[in-house]
Amino acid sequence: MLSYEALYQEINDSEKKMNTAAADVKKHAAAMTKATEGGDLKRT
Numbered sequence: 001m002l003s004y005e006a007l008y009q010e011i012n013d014s015e016k017k018m019n020t021a022a023a024d025v026k027k028h029a030a031a032m033t034k035a036t037e038g039g040d041l042k043r044t
Helices: 004-035
Strands: none
Touching: none
């Protein structure tokens, strides 16, 4: 059984990973939007 401290650390680490992944998705979505502005697909 995990101690409270270990569980808290595990949850905190998972939250950081999810926040990083969400930021990456947002960044890639913005790049895709920019690349397809005006209906033309641009290589980046």
